[in-house]
Amino acid sequence: MNAERYLVDTSVWLEVLPPDRGTGALRQRIDELLAADRVATTGMIRLELLGGARTQEEWRRLRDLLSALHLLPVDEDHWDEASQLGFRLRRQGIAVPFTDLLVGAVAMRDGAVVLHRDRHFDLMAAHVSLKVESRVTM
Numbered sequence: 675m676n677a678e679r680y681l682v683d684t685s686v687w688l689e690v691l692p693p694d695r696g697t698g699a700l701r702q703r704i705d706e707l708l709a710a711d712r713v714a715t716t717g718m719i720r721l722e723l724l725g726g727a728r729t730q731e732e733w734r735r736l737r738d739l740l741s742a743l744h745l746l747p748v749d750e751d752h753w754d755e756a757s758q759l760g761f762r763l764r765r766q767g768i769a770v771p772f773t774d775l776l777v778g779a780v781a782m783r784d785g786a787v788v789l790h791r792d793r794h795f796d797l798m799a800a801h802v803s804l805k806v807e808s809r810v811t812m
Contacts, residue, residue: 700791716745748780760775763797766801
């Protein structure tokens with residue numbers, strides 16, 4: 675049996691990067707998943723993190739870190755699935771940012787668990803078959 679992959683959302687990476695940040699339970703969880711080679715990323719998360727880099731050196735360091743993770747590719751069907759997901763949720767009065775819809779669609783197709791600190795993923799998981807590990811603090 676293959677161990678589940680964890681698609682670590684930008685909301686988590688922002689709490690634990692750079693490596694000297696986040697010394698608590700979340701940092702420990704990321705370290706465990708990295709050591710077990712269970713962390714994945716996708717293009718949208720890479721875009722959010724790399725696009726937010728403040729220096730060229732930070733961009734290179736982040737790119738190298740992300741390049742070492744499992745990459746869950748995005749194909750044309752993912753865009754359709756994300757738009758269908760958004761359509762279905764809106765009909766239930768739930769608005770989710772397009773970026774989170776795409777990350778959710780990728781995770782659902784791959785069977786990955788979204789590790790996050792973003793309530794939108796919890797909203798999605800309550801209505802669709804998205805698996806999450808929520809680190810949202812109240």
